[in-house]
Amino acid sequence: MGVQFKLNGRMVESASSPASRLLDVVRNEFGLTGAKCGCKEGECGACSVLLDGLLVNSCMVAIGTLPGHEVTTIEGFRETARFQAIDEAFAKANAVQCGFCTPGMVLAAESLLNQNPHPTEAEIRDGISGNLCRCTGYNAIIEGIKRAAKEGEGLW
Amino acid sequence: MEAFEAIKRPMKRRDHDGKVSGRTRYTDDIQSPDFLCGKILRSAIAHGRIVEISAPELPDGYLIVDHRDVKGDNEVHIVLDDTPVFAEDTVEFVGDPILMVVGPDEREVDRILKEIRVRYEELPAELDPLTATTHFFEYKIEKGDIEKAFREADRVLEETFTTGHQEHVHLETNAMIGEWADGKVTVRGSLQCPYYVFRAVRKALGCRDSDLNVIQEPTGGAFGGKEDYPSILGCQVAVAAVKAKRPVKAVFSRQEDIAYTPKRHPSVCRYALAIKDNRVTAMDIDVTYDAGAYTTLSAVVLQRGSIGADGVYNIPNLRVQSRAAKTNSVPNGAFRGFGGPQTFFAVEMMMEHAAKALGEEPLDFKLRHAAKQGDETSTQGLYHFHVPTPEIAARLEELSHYREKREAYAHQPKGRYRRGIGFSLVFHGCAFTGNGERDLIKSVARIRGNADGTVDVFTANTEMGQGLETTFPKLVAARLGIPVERVRLAQPDTDLVPDSGPTVASRSMMIVGLILRRAADKLKMQWKPGETVTVEEHYQHPDYMIPFSLDDFKGDAYPDYSWSGNVVEVEVDALTGEARTLGCWGVYDIGVPIDEAVCHGQMQGGMLQGLGYASMEQIGYNERGVIRNDHLSDYIIPTSADAPPLVSDFVLNPAEFGPMGAKGAGELPHVGVAPAYVLAMEQAVGRPLYKAPCTTEDALNALEGGEA
Numbered sequence: 130m131g132v133q134f135k136l137n138g139r140m141v142e143s144a145s146s147p148a149s150r151l152l153d154v155v156r157n158e159f160g161l162t163g164a165k166c167g168c169k170e171g172e173c174g175a176c177s178v179l180l181d182g183l184l185v186n187s188c189m190v191a192i193g194t195l196p197g198h199e200v201t202t203i204e205g206f207r208e209t210a211r212f213q214a215i216d217e218a219f220a221k222a223n224a225v226q227c228g229f230c231t232p233g234m235v236l237a238a239e240s241l242l243n244q245n246p247h248p249t250e251a252e253i254r255d256g257i258s259g260n261l262c263r264c265t266g267y268n269a270i271i272e273g274i275k276r277a278a279k280e281g282e283g284l285w
Numbered sequence: 286m287e288a289f290e291a292i293k294r295p296m297k298r299r300d301h302d303g304k305v306s307g308r309t310r311y312t313d314d315i316q317s318p319d320f321l322c323g324k325i326l327r328s329a330i331a332h333g334r335i336v337e338i339s340a341p342e343l344p345d346g347y348l349i350v351d352h353r354d355v356k357g358d359n360e361v362h363i364v365l366d367d368t369p370v371f372a373e374d375t376v377e378f379v380g381d382p383i384l385m386v387v388g389p390d391e392r393e394v395d396r397i398l399k400e401i402r403v404r405y406e407e408l409p410a411e412l413d414p415l416t417a418t419t420h421f422f423e424y425k426i427e428k429g430d431i432e433k434a435f436r437e438a439d440r441v442l443e444e445t446f447t448t449g450h451q452e453h454v455h456l457e458t459n460a461m462i463g464e465w466a467d468g469k470v471t472v473r474g475s476l477q478c479p480y481y482v483f484r485a486v487r488k489a490l491g492c493r494d495s496d497l498n499v500i501q502e503p504t505g506g507a508f509g510g511k512e513d514y515p516s517i518l519g520c521q522v523a524v525a526a527v528k529a530k531r532p533v534k535a536v537f538s539r540q541e542d543i544a545y546t547p548k549r550h551p552s553v554c555r556y557a558l559a560i561k562d563n564r565v566t567a568m569d570i571d572v573t574y575d576a577g578a579y580t581t582l583s584a585v586v587l588q589r590g591s592i593g594a595d596g597v598y599n600i601p602n603l604r605v606q607s608r609a610a611k612t613n614s615v616p617n618g619a620f621r622g623f624g625g626p627q628t629f630f631a632v633e634m635m636m637e638h639a640a641k642a643l644g645e646e647p648l649d650f651k652l653r654h655a656a657k658q659g660d661e662t663s664t665q666g667l668y669h670f671h672v673p674t675p676e677i678a679a680r681l682e683e684l685s686h687y688r689e690k691r692e693a694y695a696h697q698p699k700g701r702y703r704r705g706i707g708f709s710l711v712f713h714g715c716a717f718t719g720n721g722e723r724d725l726i727k728s729v730a731r732i733r734g735n736a737d738g739t740v741d742v743f744t745a746n747t748e749m750g751q752g753l754e755t756t757f758p759k760l761v762a763a764r765l766g767i768p769v770e771r772v773r774l775a776q777p778d779t780d781l782v783p784d785s786g787p788t789v790a791s792r793s794m795m796i797v798g799l800i801l802r803r804a805a806d807k808l809k810m811q812w813k814p815g816e817t818v819t820v821e822e823h824y825q826h827p828d829y830m831i832p833f834s835l836d837d838f839k840g841d842a843y844p845d846y847s848w849s850g851n852v853v854e855v856e857v858d859a860l861t862g863e864a865r866t867l868g869c870w871g872v873y874d875i876g877v878p879i880d881e882a883v884c885h886g887q888m889q890g891g892m893l894q895g896l897g898y899a900s901m902e903q904i905g906y907n908e909r910g911v912i913r914n915d916h917l918s919d920y921i922i923p924t925s926a927d928a929p930p931l932v933s934d935f936v937l938n939p940a941e942f943g944p945m946g947a948k949g950a951g952e953l954p955h956v957g958v959a960p961a962y963v964l965a966m967e968q969a970v971g972r973p974l975y976k977a978p979c980t981t982e983d984a985l986n987a988l989e990g991g992e993a
Binding site: 156157160161162163164165166167168169170172173175202203204207212215216219220223225226227228229230231232235250253254255257258259260261262263264265266267268269270271 | 298300454456503539750883890893894
């Protein structure tokens with residue numbers, strides 16, 4: 130019997146060992162490639178997912194810890210109204226360049242706004258500081274999150 | 286300027302939807318049960334002969350691929366072809382690829398790799414470019430009468446500056462897939478230059494053009510880091526796929542990507558300035574770049590660095606002697622700015638120090654020496670077009686209040702927190718150096734107007750985050766006068782697209798964009814509703830250029846120049862040496878920005894990479910040539926919490942050569958940040974500085990009165 134947990138709203142059972150990294154399991158076993166591998170040491174945030182609504186680096190989570198918990202990847206989150214607000218705001222702010230950090234950055238924005246619907250710029254900088262972006266210089270991403278907070282008022 | 290408003294106006298990026306939703310498939314996201322995993326066994330020593338390799342017995346389905354499997358030449362075609370696909374007898378740096386283990390299960394591949402034993406005969410390793418005796422390339426630029434200028438000088442100033450390695454940290458590591466089907470090889474992956482990979486793999490396989498195609502997959506950042514390296518990895522996965530007769534996928538770990546793929550060349554630049562009547566009359570400059578173990582792109586990187594060594598200034602008497610020294614370390618290659626950031630750092634520091642020595646405000650001193658339209662370049666070409674340095678300086682002053690702060694910080698009390706502000710002026714020569722576009726690249730681009738009213742654009746240029754998938758269609762649509770929704774950009778696949786050249790050197794919009802503009806204008810005249818018309822256009826060298834000679838470095842090195850200025854403001858904690866960047870401003874002349882949002886994104890991203898280069902990014906070796914910090918936990922780059930709000934602005938200076946006034950853009954923002962940052966640090970710590978990066982340790986050392 131494998132490890133059971135909730136993934137994007139439904140119960141799944143993984144055939145991988147409990148010590149497997151969640152990143153490898155969502156990508157290779159469930160084909161959810163929105164979470165990217167940038168470092169495999171919890172430094173870059175490209176593999177970010179939500180664990181019970183909070184941002185985690187999926188490369189640092191062993192799936193054996195997951196029973197009783199819920200994992201949301203970008204593939205699950207993109208079906209929500211909150212995603213739509215972030216998506217539109219990121220588009221207007223030109224927050225996407227190479228895109229490799231973007232799914233993680235979107236989930237970092239969700240996690241931040243979930244805890245703090247009206248963050249200041251300093252709080253946004255702190256909130257996404259675990260997600261590296263090498264393309265934008267962060268201005269556009271921060272602008273995107275500010276816009277999402279404003280235009281998605283009431284969603285968080 | 287009204288005419289440019291429409292093309293400047295931002296549109297939604299073409300690649301936005303796929304990327305924001307996680308639907309875009311990068312190379313590692315392409316999955317198949319058919320794929321074999323390929324991993325490289327690398328040299329553990331910096332220099333030596335391979336005596337013996339012993340491998341464990343391989344389980345079914347696993348194989349080892351090495352130089353004996355390279356059916357063509359075991360040389361990766363880059364510029365000179367001295368990089369082996371797989372090492373034969375000798376290894377030249379820690380990480381030199383020896384063989385690839387290929388098989389279905391990654392853990393099993395790892396086990397086999399661990400059990401392979403390589404016996405070496407060690408040879409002396411050279412790790413210091415200054416004592417290295419092999420110089421891959423040596424150049425000399427001379428103009429005026431340097432001896433006379435120094436003889437007649439009132440004063441001579443001499444200083445030496447150093448800069449370090451910089452790693453690209455494209456968020457997606459290098460990743461390539463080789464496929465073999467019925468004698469045809471396909472190489473796909475994360476890359477900047479499909480035809481570079483094509484020509485390299487063709488040579489390694491010894492195959493016909495029709496037996497190979499190269500496809501660029503969505504690329505998660507590059508910055509030069511995927512300019513030459515995919516040619517090497519492309520050869521390796523292609524050779525492996527041919528041997529395995531199965532697709533082979535190789536995706537680097539971050540450790541491999543940092544430790545074994547190219548970085549920015551470290552440099553040592555010695556400057557001697559002759560000064561007469563408060564004016565710099567001559568510069569005698571000696572430049573050493575650390576090439577690493579193979580030549581790769583060092584020739585062209587060093588050319589660019591040498592040509593820019595006198596900065597934005599009009600220096601009548603000049604000598605630049607430069608060399609790329611071979612060391613037994615990872616080969617250095619292309620990185621945004623391509624040799625420019627090193628010498629521009631040195632010359633900006635030097636000019637500031639000269640101004641201080643003469644008791645003049647550095648910005649005034651720099652502006653007094655700045656070249657103008659019609660002045661001669663370092664290579665006795667001409668600045669043919671308007672040089673907007675004064676407007677750039679004026680706009681920067683408005684945005685940053687540089688002069689006021691500079692004055693205030695000069696008189697600040699020596700408390701725990703001390704501030705400083707620095708200013709730099711730089712250029713970036715647009716496109717390939719010299720006659721490269723005409724003689725080497727010879728770009729071709731194609732546009733097809735379809736019967737249904739849509740348009741397909743075929744180029745080999747790649748989207749890697751810089752926005753080309755948006756700006757090329759936007760340009761073509763604007764020239765055709767049709768909605769941009771009707772213009773598609775073909776995926777770069779060498780079976781389908783002509784060779785419009787590599788996506789490097791800030792050339793795509795200026796050079797390929799110009800060809801597309803011509804093609805679009807021609808299509809517009811020929812295309813009738815309901816018809817399909819294809820137009821192919823070739824590069825045309827601008828007739829105003831003074832022919833360039835690489836033998837004596839004379840003539841126009843570039844068709845045009847992009848110009849910029851940077852201001853950086855810092856606050857240093859005198860107790861710990863830690864610095865906070867309070868502000869970073871950049872004003873850019875990229876002609877006309879084709880989509881202002883895309884271009885602001887480029888400028889700001891480049892600025893932050895420049896701040897990393899200036900303040901925190903460095904590579905450390907041990908005495909055996911092993912890089913000590915090859916993870917993101919110890920090779921650190923700026924986070925959102927480290928970055929200040931970045932302020933970018935443009936001065937409009939429509940280019941005559943370039944489509945709709947556009948010039949080179951992508952690299953420019955990296956070039957000037959390091960000197961502005963280190964000059965700010967210099968004011969804050971109150972001591973002259975000579976190196977980039979200026980880290981916390983360097984700042985503390987300077988504050989304590991040590992050699993910085």
